[in-house]
Amino acid sequence: MRKSISVFFFAALLVSCDSKPAKQEVDITRSPLAIESPADSASAEPYLFTDKNGIVYLSWIEKDSLNSTLKYSSLHNEKWSEPAVIASGNDWFVNWADYPVIATDESNNLISHFLQKSEKGTYTYDVKLTTSNDQGKTWGAPSILHDDGKKAEHGFVSIVPYGENYFISWLDGRNAAMEGGGGHHGGHHGQMTIRAAIIDKSGKKINEWELDNRVCDCCQTSAAITDNGPVVVYRDRSDSEIRDISIVRFVNGQWTAPKSIFADNWKIEGCPVNGPRIAATGNNVAVAWFSSPDKNALVNVAFSKDGGAAFSDPVKVNDDKTIGRVDIEWMNEKTVMVTWMEGAVVKATKVYNDGKKDSSFIVASTSESRSSGFPQMTKTENSMIFAWTDDKKKTIRVASLFIKEN
Amino acid sequence: MRYILCTILFGLIACNEPVSDKNTKPIHDQKKFATVKLTDLNGQPISLDQFKGRTIFLNFWATWCKPCIREMPSIDSAQRLLSKNGVVFLLASDETPEQIKEFKEHYQFDLNFVRLTNMEELTMDGLPTTYIYNPKGEKVFAETGYRNWNDSSNIKMILQINNQK
Numbered sequence: 092m093r094k095s096i097s098v099f100f101f102a103a104l105l106v107s108c109d110s111k112p113a114k115q116e117v118d119i120t121r122s123p124l125a126i127e128s129p130a131d132s133a134s135a136e137p138y139l140f141t142d143k144n145g146i147v148y149l150s151w152i153e154k155d156s157l158n159s160t161l162k163y164s165s166l167h168n169e170k171w172s173e174p175a176v177i178a179s180g181n182d183w184f185v186n187w188a189d190y191p192v193i194a195t196d197e198s199n200n201l202i203s204h205f206l207q208k209s210e211k212g213t214y215t216y217d218v219k220l221t222t223s224n225d226q227g228k229t230w231g232a233p234s235i236l237h238d239d240g241k242k243a244e245h246g247f248v249s250i251v252p253y254g255e256n257y258f259i260s261w262l263d264g265r266n267a268a269m270e271g272g273g274g275h276h277g278g279h280h281g282q283m284t285i286r287a288a289i290i291d292k293s294g295k296k297i298n299e300w301e302l303d304n305r306v307c308d309c310c311q312t313s314a315a316i317t318d319n320g321p322v323v324v325y326r327d328r329s330d331s332e333i334r335d336i337s338i339v340r341f342v343n344g345q346w347t348a349p350k351s352i353f354a355d356n357w358k359i360e361g362c363p364v365n366g367p368r369i370a371a372t373g374n375n376v377a378v379a380w381f382s383s384p385d386k387n388a389l390v391n392v393a394f395s396k397d398g399g400a401a402f403s404d405p406v407k408v409n410d411d412k413t414i415g416r417v418d419i420e421w422m423n424e425k426t427v428m429v430t431w432m433e434g435a436v437v438k439a440t441k442v443y444n445d446g447k448k449d450s451s452f453i454v455a456s457t458s459e460s461r462s463s464g465f466p467q468m469t470k471t472e473n474s475m476i477f478a479w480t481d482d483k484k485k486t487i488r489v490a491s492l493f494i495k496e497n
Numbered sequence: 498m499r500y501i502l503c504t505i506l507f508g509l510i511a512c513n514e515p516v517s518d519k520n521t522k523p524i525h526d527q528k529k530f531a532t533v534k535l536t537d538l539n540g541q542p543i544s545l546d547q548f549k550g551r552t553i554f555l556n557f558w559a560t561w562c563k564p565c566i567r568e569m570p571s572i573d574s575a576q577r578l579l580s581k582n583g584v585v586f587l588l589a590s591d592e593t594p595e596q597i598k599e600f601k602e603h604y605q606f607d608l609n610f611v612r613l614t615n616m617e618e619l620t621m622d623g624l625p626t627t628y629i630y631n632p633k634g635e636k637v638f639a640e641t642g643y644r645n646w647n648d649s650s651n652i653k654m655i656l657q658i659n660n661q662k
Contacts, residue, residue, distance in 0.1 A: 361642040363623040383622040435617035
């Protein structure tokens, strides 16, 4: 999508009722501008996706006392479309760390998911997929992604377009659930697994695999498509509770064994609630992740030039005490932008695949960039779009950053 | 960031090593109570100042956090053992009051569940995380990860903190 940047930022200034007046001599490549958010009521759990045509999609959940509603809007000609309902329910599992995602191919097909409790009043839930074949005007009846039939935890879904289909990864607690489990004190005797599947445009499963049979219970998965095929990163879990980031790759019709991106050696017998994020362009792969070895919290970025087979030494990007919650996107073939949180503040910087990095900047002003949940980022032709849940107002804010191609 | 010293000092606290006095000295860079914002499940603010003079065991958790739920029975037991010593137990989640109430009803733990409204500001590495304040209001313990709080070494540590008057 061609962007008329000057019109866009002029519009952004007009619609940003909470933004500060623009100062003169602001470096617009380091100063995101608040833009109108299509999610103007009580909302949370944003997710951003840009399709192959450059159209940006934002999904989120609105919650009232009875129902949760998954909505989305798309950015057309610098204007958000009227928010549309994907699905709604009164038995959803809503968790700020386990947000729904949306994806689309370059034609009329969309896919999204939400989490629905297996039984009311329990803490087990299923991944429900829903698809649209008419540009999101209507959505099909949701179907369960996994077919284990277990009352267990299933979530932390990633969805990316893959050829004519979609590639999906998720955490699957089928081995962690006791038979008839989900009751008092858990029934969590086995291990959390990570699985992947290929789903067609109608939501029908074409293939499915278990990728790792012991992973961290409460961290997001992240998937990307390289020239060599799909890759998935996730927080692994060793027998001694080391929870570093691993990658698996689909090469020549087979999944590679899990391989550590970097040995942080972070030992934690708890929930980091902090998954990695991966981005790929061709076989250039970049991964951002949080770790806290020896209680030294950090956000790292590492690069691969061979589709994720080998990674460079990590580049630490945080300035001060971080809580992670990262996102990463390629800006060009040599540069990524990474976001993370320090306290409630969302920060960002450019990192280059030669290991250099720019100084960080704050996404929006400090008061406006205070976030709860997981901030999100996506790239359009000439800008980076950021979305996060306003810490105070419990609604979603959006900002745009002009990016200058070097 | 203002919490970096805190991180370093946290690093001095041995997570799973035998408890000793050196582990329960004040973590000086944390202002007393100032950074933790709590409410009850009806939205009324809870100031930790109201418990001054008593040891506060403040556990951060979530309804979906398995290690959090796994350690709750041991917190329940520790509370029963230590309530006669005046130790205050608070279990704080940043989820909605409805989610916390539903959890409380489902699991039937006899614990004081409260709501945390500034989780991100506390810069925790994960859940569960436990802070312990001595009767002087000084945070002397901070740790992320599961513990069996009913274990004799942990009970002994809390009693040692409770004697820091």
